Structures are given as structure tokens and as C-alpha cells.
Amino acid sequence: MMQNVRIAFIGAGIMGRHHIAVARRVPGIEIVGIAELNPQTRDRYAAEGIPTFADHHEMLAEVAAEGAVISTPNAYHASAAIDCLAAGVVPLIEKPVADTVAAGLGLREAQRASGLPALVGHHRRHNPIIKAAVEHVRAGGLGQVLAVNGLWLRRKPDEYFQEAWKTDPTAGGGTLLINAIHDIDSLRAICGEIVAVSAMTSNASRGAPVEDTAAILMRFASGAVGTFLISDNVVAPWCWEMTSQEDPRFAWQPENSYVIAGTEASLAVPTLETWSNSPNGGRDATFIRRKLYHVAAESMELQMQHFLRVIRREEEPLADVESALATLAVVEAIKLSAAQGREVAIADLLG
Ligand SMILES: NC(=O)c1ccc[n+]([C@@H]2O[C@H](COP(=O)([O-])OP(=O)(O)OC[C@H]3O[C@@H](n4cnc5c(N)ncnc54)[C@H](O)[C@@H]3O)[C@@H](O)[C@H]2O)c1
Known part of the structure; x- marks a missing residue:
């Protein structure tokens, strides 16, 4: 044994x-x-x-x-x-x-x-929903991915911030390093490398020395572009935790947190619904709505x-450390872009 x-x-x-x-x-x-x-x-x-x-x-x-x-x-x-x-x-x-x-x-x-x-x-890389999305997109199920949209909108309770490091910029606090890092990693897994970002951040609601809200533009190595919107102080269900049923501590809402759109079809995550129509379909083309099925498991x-x-x-x-470092570099680039008001290339941070 x-x-x-x-x-x-x-x-x-x-x-x-x-x-x-x-x-x-x-x-x-x-x-x-x-x-x-x-x-x-x-x-x-x-x-x-x-x-x-x-x-x-x-x-x-x-x-x-x-x-x-x-x-x-x-x-x-x-x-x-x-x-x-x-x-x-x-x-x-x-x-x-x-x-x-x-x-x-x-x-x-x-x-x-x-x-x-x-x-x-x-851990989301172990989730069968993310695995199904990765396989479908990599197998060409959407054609060429051109446009990506992600949301992480949720209100964290005040007690969460009792631990001082969560709002301390020198201790790795802020919603970008704590929360967006997951979604950036998932979007990298599904859509490939992110090569440049441009962002605005805000701390207007809590006034803490770290951001509670950010709007991000992303450029992928494939040529796709994307947007990501995050806030930890808004009442909304559009975030991975509340839509994916990954963690029973969160009330489930049957909504999506990512939309990935390609030349042949689009995919919503985590519902895993795909939308397609006839090749070169015009305004009256019939849409076909399918669903990718997966066996649920605790990631x-x-x-x-x-x-x-x-x-x-x-x-x-x-x-591994190499891949997680690439995800971290995207988050650091987002912060740098917001601070300096310019587009930041990820390669400039990784050397
Ligand atoms: N994977 C996820 O979904 C997920 C979710 C939440 C948090 N996290 C990550 O988990 C980590 C902890 O987050 P948390 O919300 O549990 O924070 P927390 O503040 O609740 O817990 C951190 C704990 O570490 C202890 N600690 C601090 N320094 C230590 C040291 N040198 N040696 C031993 N213990 C020490 C503190 O006393 C505290 O109990 C963070 O890195 C966070 O980003 C991941």
C-alpha cells in the first residue's frame, strides 16, 4: 500500500x-x-x-x-x-x-x-469547466478568437478587510493581486498569452491605499483583444465564485463571468453555452445555441x-512557477499602466 x-x-x-x-x-x-x-x-x-x-x-x-x-x-x-x-x-x-x-x-x-x-x-485550472473551455477554444471550436470580455463584480463584506494586509500595497493587498489574478490566469489558459495591457484603477469607494475597482484592456499574442472589469465593492453576481458553483460557500447565480467571441462562434463561461450560425450568417441567420457538458468536480x-x-x-x-509568474506580470503591468497612464508590454517586466 x-x-x-x-x-x-x-x-x-x-x-x-x-x-x-x-x-x-x-x-x-x-x-x-x-x-x-x-x-x-x-x-x-x-x-x-x-x-x-x-x-x-x-x-x-x-x-x-x-x-x-x-x-x-x-x-x-x-x-x-x-x-x-x-x-x-x-x-x-x-x-x-x-x-x-x-x-x-x-x-x-x-x-x-x-x-x-x-x-x-x-486552482481554477483544475476545474472541469475551465478545462472544457480551454479544450474547446484550443481545438478551434470558436474559429479565430478575436474579442474577450471578463467580469469580476462582487461585494466583499467589511469584516474581510479586518486583516490589515488586504488593503496594504506593500503587503500584496488590493483586488488586483487578490482576485483579478485568478481571472487573468484563466483567460491566459483559455485564450493564450497576454502581451500588453492598459488600465485605470479606482479606490473611490473605500478610500484605502489599494484599488477596489479597475477597468483593463488586454492584447493577446494571438491578435485578440479583451476587456476586464473588476470591483470588490459592488453588489453584483458576475464573478467566477458566484457563477461557477465551484465553492459551496457562495450562493449560486446562473450567470456568466467571461464571454469569448470568435469568427465561427462564441462561448460563455462558466455556463459553457456556445452560440453559432451558418457560415457568413447575416442579420437573419438562425442562431444555434449549444452547451458543452462536463463532469463537475471540486477543484x-x-x-x-x-x-x-x-x-x-x-x-x-x-x-508551475514560470506560468504563475507570467500571470503575475500581467497584474503588475495593469498596476503600472494605471499609475503611469500608458500601455505596458508584459515582456518589459519579465526581462
Ligand atoms: N485560491 C483562492 O481562491 C484563494 C482565496 C482566498 C485567499 N487566497 C490566498 O491565500 C492567502 C491567504 O489569504 P487569506 O484570505 O487566508 O488571508 P488571512 O489573512 O485570513 O490568513 C493569512 C494567515 O497567515 C498567517 N501568517 C502571516 N504570516 C505568517 C507567517 N510568517 N507564518 C505563518 N503564518 C503566517 C496569519 O496569521 C493569518 O492567519 C493569500 O495569499 C490569498 O491571496 C487564495
């Missing part, structure tokens, strides 16, 4: 606790330690018999973990991941892979030097199962 994989956790806030709950449901895992700054959280897990630590260095030295899930605030991702790699531990790094491209490049260097794999928590569980296979070297990471 295969031995359980020894997994540790660094950071047990909202997301870390979610990962721990997922790890308890996925067979083949032994939770060997939790490093968390909050003493009440440590006490709770210690009462359940899990070794807890205030300092992840101490944990990595003591528990002989094979993998570690990093769910700290964004600004600690790269350094914690480098510590894991130095200890011979394969990291699953929550998104964004780092808070800045510079920090991400340092992590990429450390990861290459270590010879170990590293997985990044772009956080799929990601954790994949993480075990990455640790056992049975699979290459589906979202």
Missing part, C-alpha cells in the same frame, strides 16, 4: 483553514504540522493533536514534511517557498506566486537551483490530489 504523503501548512487564516479541511477529505495525506502566527488558531489545531508552530523555519526543521501548503499573506509567499525548497520540501504556493515580479524571479531561480517541483494555487480537492502526484514526481505541476 502507498504511504501517506507528509504535508505541512504555513498560514492558517481563511484560505489555509480551507486547504486543511480539503486535505482532511483527500485520502493519502498525513498532516504533520501547522505554522501560524495566531495563537488561538494554533491552540485549536493543537487540541486536535496536530503539532503547531509559531515559526515555519522551526516546523520545517522538525516535522520531515514532503510538501507544504503556503497560505500566508501575499508578501510572504516567495520567501516561505524558498525556505521550503531549501529544506527539500515541495511547496504548493497560494496565488499570487509572489507579491512582485522581482520576488517571483528570485523564487524561480531558487526553484530551478533546487531541482524540486513547485505548484502554484491557481480544490483535484488540486490537492494533483499536489500529491507532483510530490511523488508522477506529474508535472499544472500551474
Whole structure:
């Protein structure tokens, strides 16, 4: 029988606790330690018999973990991941892979030097809905994709912002790094590389030193262009979490968050409805509305199962540091564009 994989956790806030709950449901895992700054959280897990630590260095030295899930605030991702790699531990790094491209490049260097794999928590890539959209678009199901539109519009409750890092620009706060990064990664997966962006941001509603709202223009390597609109302070259902049924903690709304339009057909995500008509169809051409079907599955569980296979070297990471760095560079370019009022090429940031 295969031995359980020894997994540790660094950071047990909202997301870390979610990962721990997922790890308890996925067979083949032994939770060997939790490093968390909050003493009440440590006490709770210690009462359940899990070794807890205030300092992840101490944990990595003591528990002989094979993998570690990093769910700290964004600004600690790269350094914690480098510590894991130095200890011979394969990291699953929550998104964004780092808070800045510079920090991400340092992590990429450390990861290459270590010879170990590293997985990044772009869990939507494991979702069968995204996989179906990726396969359909890549197989030419829409013809040539020309126009892309994405929305992430939702109101986060005030309590969410009690953690100071979420509105601190020096700690990786703001809705672009916390939320848009997911959608940018999904749009890259479906439509290919983004080569340039232009953006405006606003903090008019909360007045925090980070953006709560942004309007973004994107140019894809394929020649397609796109728009993306995001706000974490508006009452609206058009975001992945509320439309995809991915996470039962969100009330489901049968709406879409992306529209991808090509020369032969268009696709709405996550409903996976496609629209087509006769070749060269004019204003009276009959539309054919179809749906791509998929087998629903819990993407956080799929990601954790994949993480075990990455640790056992049975699979290459589906979202690796290189790819996550490209996604991060798009987000950094969006911020730069908004600050400087100009179009920013992604290649200029990645060097
Ligand atoms: N994949 C997703 O859908 C998703 C969703 C939410 C958050 N996230 C990501 O998860 C991470 C955590 O977000 P959150 O909402 O849980 O934040 P949070 O503030 O609720 O939790 C962060 C936790 O890390 C702890 N911490 C801070 N520094 C630490 C250190 N050096 N060692 C150990 N613990 C430390 C804090 O005490 C806190 O409990 C962020 O990177 C965020 O972007 C991902």
C-alpha cells in the first residue's frame, strides 16, 4: 500500500483553514504540522493533536514534511517557498506566486537551483469547466478568437478587510493581486498569452491605499483583444465564485463571468453555452445555441490530489512557477499602466 504523503501548512487564516479541511477529505495525506502566527488558531489545531508552530523555519526543521501548503499573506509567499525548497520540501504556493515580479524571479531561480517541483494555487485550472473551455477554444471550436470580455463584480463584506494586509500595497493587498489574478490566469489558459495591457484603477469607494475597482484592456499574442472589469465593492453576481458553483460557500447565480467571441462562434463561461450560425450568417441567420457538458468536480480537492502526484514526481505541476509568474506580470503591468497612464508590454517586466 502507498504511504501517506507528509504535508505541512504555513498560514492558517481563511484560505489555509480551507486547504486543511480539503486535505482532511483527500485520502493519502498525513498532516504533520501547522505554522501560524495566531495563537488561538494554533491552540485549536493543537487540541486536535496536530503539532503547531509559531515559526515555519522551526516546523520545517522538525516535522520531515514532503510538501507544504503556503497560505500566508501575499508578501510572504516567495520567501516561505524558498525556505521550503531549501529544506527539500515541495511547496504548493497560494496565488499570487509572489507579491512582485522581482520576488517571483528570485523564487524561480531558487526553484530551478533546487531541482524540486513547485505548484502554484491557481486552482481554477483544475476545474472541469475551465478545462472544457480551454479544450474547446484550443481545438478551434470558436474559429479565430478575436474579442474577450471578463467580469469580476462582487461585494466583499467589511469584516474581510479586518486583516490589515488586504488593503496594504506593500503587503500584496488590493483586488488586483487578490482576485483579478485568478481571472487573468484563466483567460491566459483559455485564450493564450497576454502581451500588453492598459488600465485605470479606482479606490473611490473605500478610500484605502489599494484599488477596489479597475477597468483593463488586454492584447493577446494571438491578435485578440479583451476587456476586464473588476470591483470588490459592488453588489453584483458576475464573478467566477458566484457563477461557477465551484465553492459551496457562495450562493449560486446562473450567470456568466467571461464571454469569448470568435469568427465561427462564441462561448460563455462558466455556463459553457456556445452560440453559432451558418457560415457568413447575416442579420437573419438562425442562431444555434449549444452547451458543452462536463463532469463537475471540486477543484480544490483535484488540486490537492494533483499536489500529491507532483510530490511523488508522477506529474508535472499544472500551474508551475514560470506560468504563475507570467500571470503575475500581467497584474503588475495593469498596476503600472494605471499609475503611469500608458500601455505596458508584459515582456518589459519579465526581462
Ligand atoms: N485560491 C483562492 O481562491 C484563494 C482565496 C482566498 C485567499 N487566497 C490566498 O491565500 C492567502 C491567504 O489569504 P487569506 O484570505 O487566508 O488571508 P488571512 O489573512 O485570513 O490568513 C493569512 C494567515 O497567515 C498567517 N501568517 C502571516 N504570516 C505568517 C507567517 N510568517 N507564518 C505563518 N503564518 C503566517 C496569519 O496569521 C493569518 O492567519 C493569500 O495569499 C490569498 O491571496 C487564495
